[in-house]
Amino acid sequence: xxxxxxxxxxxxxxxxxxxxAPIESVLxxxxxxxxxxxxxxxxxxxxxxxxxxxxxxxxxxQAVGLGVVLTLHYSDTWADNENQTPPAAWAGLDAAGLAxxxxxxxxxxxxxxxxxxxxxxxVSIGNEVDHGxxxxxxSVSGGDWxxxxxxxxxxxxxxxxxxxxxxxxxxxxxxxxxxxRAAAFADRLRDEGVLPDVWGLSYxxxxxxxxxxxxxxxxxxxxxxxxxxxVVETAHPWTLQDxxxxxxxxxxxxxxxxxDRFPPTPEGQVAWYEELRRVLTAVPDGRxxxxxxxxxxWGSAVEAAPGAGNQHDNLTLFDRDGRGLPALAxxxxxxxxx
Numbered sequence: 001x002x003x004x005x006x007x008x009x010x011x012x013x014x015x016x017x018x019x020x021a022p023i024e025s026v027l028x029x030x031x032x033x034x035x036x037x038x039x040x041x042x043x044x045x046x047x048x049x050x051x052x053x054x055x056x057x058x059x060x061x062q063a064v065g066l067g068v069v070l071t072l073h074y075s076d077t078w079a080d081n082e083n084q085t086p087p088a089a090w091a092g093l094d095a096a097g098l099a100x101x102x103x104x105x106x107x108x109x110x111x112x113x114x115x116x117x118x119x120x121x122x123v124s125i126g127n128e129v130d131h132g133x134x135x136x137x138x139s140v141s142g143g144d145w146x147x148x149x150x151x152x153x154x155x156x157x158x159x160x161x162x163x164x165x166x167x168x169x170x171x172x173x174x175x176x177x178x179x180x181r182a183a184a185f186a187d188r189l190r191d192e193g194v195l196p197d198v199w200g201l202s203y204x205x206x207x208x209x210x211x212x213x214x215x216x217x218x219x220x221x222x223x224x225x226x227x228x229x230x231v232v233e234t235a236h237p238w239t240l241q242d243x244x245x246x247x248x249x250x251x252x253x254x255x256x257x258x259x260d261r262f263p264p265t266p267e268g269q270v271a272w273y274e275e276l277r278r279v280l281t282a283v284p285d286g287r288x289x290x291x292x293x294x295x296x297x298w299g300s301a302v303e304a305a306p307g308a309g310n311q312h313d314n315l316t317l318f319d320r321d322g323r324g325l326p327a328l329a330x331x332x333x334x335x336x337x338x
Contacts (some may be wrong), residue, residue, distance in 0.1 A: 106158025114164020176203025246309025273330030
C-alpha cells in the first residue's frame with residue numbers, strides 16, 4: 001500500500017459497505033493480517049518509496065492491528081527482475097563497498113521501524129532478484145553467484161544487527177509460475193550457503209501462467225528448501241476498461257490463462273481469488289503462508305512515474321468510485337485460523 005499517501009493527496013476516497021474508511025481499516029476489516037511496504041535508498045522527491053512514507057504507513061497499519069512486510073529495493077527507484085540499478089550514492093563501489101552499504105542500509109532502515117514501535121515481521125533482501133541485485137557486481141547472469149550471495153549475506157547481517165525483535169528474512173523471486181527455475185534458484189543459493197527464512201514469489205497470471213502453475217511452483221520451492229513460501233505480489237483484473245488512457249497491462253481476456261473460468265469482471269475476480277486460496281491451502285505441509293495483493297488501492301489518480309500513467313488501474317480491490325469490490329472477502333483468514 002505504498003501509493004496510499006499519494007492517492008489520498010490526489011483526493012482518492014475509499015468506501016466499504018457505504019462507509020468512508022482509510023485503506024488499512026478496510027483491509028483489516030476484511031481479515032488481512034499484514035501490509036507490504038517498499039523502501040528505496042534515495043528516491044526522487046514525491047515518490048512512493050521513501051522511508052518517511054513507509055514509516056507513516058507502518059504506524060497506520062499497526063493502529064488497526066496489521067503487521068508489516070518490508071521490501072528493501074537497494075535502488076533509488078524500482079528494482080525488479082529486469083532492473084537492479086545501484087543507488088547513485090553507491091556508484092563506483094566495489095564488491096566489499098557494496099556489501100558494507102547493504103549491511104548498513106538494512107540495519108538503519110529495519111531499526112527505524114523497530115525504534116518507532118512498528119517492527120517489521122518479514123524483511124525482503126532485495127526485490128525480484130531472479131538475476132541477482134545491484135548489477136553488475138551482484139548479477140548472476142554470467143553464472144557466478146558469489147557476488148550476489150555476498151550481498152544477501154550482508155543484508156542478513158544488517159537484519160541481525162538492527163534494533164528490535166529480529167524479523168524473518170525473505171528472498172523474493174518474480175517467476176511464480178516456473179517451478180523448475182524457482183527450485184533451481186533455491187538450490188543454487190543454498191550452495192552458496194544462503195537460505196532465507198521465507199521465500200517470496202510474485203505471481204501474476206497474465207505473466208506467469210495458470211493457478212496450477214503457481215501451485216506447482218510453491219510446492220517445488222518449499223520442497224527444495226524446506227522453507228515456507230509467501231506470494232508477496234499478485235493481482236487479477238475486475239474489468240478491461242482503462243481509466244487513464246495510458247493502456248493497461250491486461251487489456252484482453254486471452255491474456256488470462258484461466259480467463260474462461262475467471263473472466264475480468266468483479267465476479268470473476270473474486271472467484272479467482274477463492275481458487276488462489278484453495279491452491280495455496282493445498283500446498284503440502286502447510287508451507288504456503290498466504291498471499292498479498294499488489295497495491296489494491298492504487299487507482300488512476302497516481303502515476304507509476306511521471307508521464308507513465310497507471311497500467312494497473314483495473315487490478316485493484318476497489319472500483320472507479322472507490323467502492324470496495326467483492327474480492328475483498330478473499331482476505332479473510334483460513335478457516336482453521338478463525
